[in-house]
Amino acid sequence: MSIDHHLLDQVRQHSTELENHYIDEFVARRLSRRDFLRRGGVVGLSATSLGVVLTACGGANNSSPRSSSAGAAAPAKAGGTLRVAVQTPASAVNPMTLSSDGDLEMLFQVGDFLVNDNTGRPGPHLQPMLATSWKPNHDGTVWTFKLRPDVKFHDGRAMTADDVVYTMQQQCDPKNAANALSVFGGILVPAGVMKVDDLTVAFHLNKPIGSFPYLVSTDNYNCIIVPKGTDFSTWGKTMIGTGPFKLTSYSENVGANFVANSSYWAGRPHLDGTAFSFFASQEPQILALQGGQVDVVALFAPQGAEGLLDSSQYKILALKTSIHRELSMRCDQPPFNDSRVRRAVALSLDRPELVKVLLQNYGSVGNDSPFAPIFASTDNSIPQRTQNIAEAKQLLAAAGHPNGFSATLFTEEFQEVPQLAQEIAASAKQVGINISLKVETQTAYYGNSAYGDSDWLDGQMSLVDYGDRGVPDVVLESALTSNGPWNAAHFKDKTYDGLVEQYVAAIDLQTQRSLAGKIETLLLDQTPVVIPYWIDDLTATTQMVQGVTAAASGAVFLKDAAKTVS
Numbered sequence: 001m002s003i004d005h006h007l008l009d010q011v012r013q014h015s016t017e018l019e020n021h022y023i024d025e026f027v028a029r030r031l032s033r034r035d036f037l038r039r040g041g042v043v044g045l046s047a048t049s050l051g052v053v054l055t056a057c058g059g060a061n062n063s064s065p066r067s068s069s070a071g072a073a074a075p076a077k078a079g080g081t082l083r084v085a086v087q088t089p090a091s092a093v094n095p096m097t098l099s100s101d102g103d104l105e106m107l108f109q110v111g112d113f114l115v116n117d118n119t120g121r122p123g124p125h126l127q128p129m130l131a132t133s134w135k136p137n138h139d140g141t142v143w144t145f146k147l148r149p150d151v152k153f154h155d156g157r158a159m160t161a162d163d164v165v166y167t168m169q170q171q172c173d174p175k176n177a178a179n180a181l182s183v184f185g186g187i188l189v190p191a192g193v194m195k196v197d198d199l200t201v202a203f204h205l206n207k208p209i210g211s212f213p214y215l216v217s218t219d220n221y222n223c224i225i226v227p228k229g230t231d232f233s234t235w236g237k238t239m240i241g242t243g244p245f246k247l248t249s250y251s252e253n254v255g256a257n258f259v260a261n262s263s264y265w266a267g268r269p270h271l272d273g274t275a276f277s278f279f280a281s282q283e284p285q286i287l288a289l290q291g292g293q294v295d296v297v298a299l300f301a302p303q304g305a306e307g308l309l310d311s312s313q314y315k316i317l318a319l320k321t322s323i324h325r326e327l328s329m330r331c332d333q334p335p336f337n338d339s340r341v342r343r344a345v346a347l348s349l350d351r352p353e354l355v356k357v358l359l360q361n362y363g364s365v366g367n368d369s370p371f372a373p374i375f376a377s378t379d380n381s382i383p384q385r386t387q388n389i390a391e392a393k394q395l396l397a398a399a400g401h402p403n404g405f406s407a408t409l410f411t412e413e414f415q416e417v418p419q420l421a422q423e424i425a426a427s428a429k430q431v432g433i434n435i436s437l438k439v440e441t442q443t444a445y446y447g448n449s450a451y452g453d454s455d456w457l458d459g460q461m462s463l464v465d466y467g468d469r470g471v472p473d474v475v476l477e478s479a480l481t482s483n484g485p486w487n488a489a490h491f492k493d494k495t496y497d498g499l500v501e502q503y504v505a506a507i508d509l510q511t512q513r514s515l516a517g518k519i520e521t522l523l524l525d526q527t528p529v530v531i532p533y534w535i536d537d538l539t540a541t542t543q544m545v546q547g548v549t550a551a552a553s554g555a556v557f558l559k560d561a562a563k564t565v566s
Contacts, residue, residue, distance in 0.1 A: 088253055090103065185478075187205070284514070319550050322374055328529050
């Protein structure tokens with residue numbers, strides 16, 4: 001690898017000590033190209049600087065960014081209305097409290113985030129959105145974001161630091177029932193969100209966070225920026241944001257219509273507008289696409305979609321993600337208070353077969369920790385857990401259950417999740433565990449997502465869907481630490497809590513990967529949860545549609561979308 005040190009010096013003189021550390025690691029070949037793009041983007045190296053470093057090193061190193069079929073940009077023809085099928089929103093569209101995929105689709109049409117997580121697609125993982133740049137202090141306790149000038153809300157108001165401060169203070173205020181508290185809890189409080197000037201905001205954190213930009217990106221999907229003073233409880237009536245489309249009508253359980261935002265900071269969308277149709281399940285969405293009633297089906301599961309996957313009439317946008325399903329077992333109640341019992345359940349699963357049957361191979365096997373293959377910090381040297389019926393029976397006998405036992409598994413009506421629950425029950429039966437299933441609507445299953453009011457968090461066993469994240473921090477903390485708000489397993493382990501605290505605080509990749517290996521090993525031993533597989537994000541369009549970009553969160557970006565009119 002030949003190095004152009006003159007080019008490197010041009011970047012180094014404008015870079016911080018931490019940024020230069022990652023440049024040194026890349027030049028020394030201790031970071032792959034992919035990991036350099038990822039970590040450099042996190043600590044604030046601009047896309048231009050990243051490109052200069054790659055050029056200076058001859059476009060070098062041993063791992064290219066993951067490619068994806070999502071995001072072809074050339075428009076077929078300007079104008080027209082794109083028709084999209086999505087899951088029915090589960091609640092009123094409130095940026096502070098919404099959680100379903102249907103709600104999320106609405107946010108992505110009308111709103112923008114500070115940062116876009118580009119995980120799974122070519123280029124740096126973190127890309128500027130409403131923030132143009134971000135920098136940490138020396139230990140990652142303060143992150144400063146520069147905002148994009150000349151951004152307007154749909155009602156004509158200019159977006160400034162005041163709006164960002166208001167939005168983030170509301171999202172991290174413990175007094176509010178904000179879903180974002182699952183991310184910000186223990187990390188950020190309202191007083192820590194500070195205006196520096198009209199286009200600069202500083203986040204003063206309660207503890208060091210090495211990946212904080214992900215926490216204010218599209219990963220933290222509630223956090224679109226809204227005008228200062230917004231009443232979140234009524235926001236769904238107007239959906240005022242800075243996004244590429246503006247709401248024209250919304251009919252509960254039916255659909256929503258949007259018109260192009262001609263003043264959008266990134267340029268007017270190619271489309272005149274979009275029309276979303278709401279569906280309670282996947283099958284009618286697929287039939288609507290096949291019947292010509294819609295042009296796009298956003299986020300669908302492979303099972304039951306063979307008519308799309310096997311047909312040349314449709315484009316399939318597949319994106320590698322950290323989307324997964326998580327089976328929790330109550331560690332505070334018998335029989336699952338014995339880790340041998342929990343491991344027996346995990347060992348009963350044939351994971352490659354699950355990926356083949358339920359995902360049509362659009363995914364990869366999981367290893368019972370939140371470290372997905374797409375994460376740079378994942379320690380891939382940890383042995384993969386495989387099916388072992390004999391060992392599972394031995395563990396049950398040693399735990400005092402030679403004849404097995406009965407249990408109840410609670411889960412939700414969502415994509416392939418009920419079928420996965422059936423497969424888990426069938427697998428467990430092979431080792432003597434009889435699992436009864438209780439499949440509920442998402443409204444009943446999630447309740448208020450609070451302990452004592454949710455079958456998800458209170459059930460003896462529960463199977464939940466988790467959306468994509470660019471880093472594992474949220475799932476590591478919220479789902480598994482002793483005081484985590486999503487700890488459905490009721491898992492409490494001081495060693496685990498300490499390792500996660502160190503991992504989240506670490507800024508350098510080497511430290512993260514070392515800690516990840518320890519966490520992965522601990523979770524395999526204790527097995528509070530089972531993660532059977534990771535799921536590719538799938539979006540389908542007709543051949544007439546171009547420029548749709550799938551977000552790993554399950555939503556679609558339609559700013560560059562267009563369709564050929566026959």
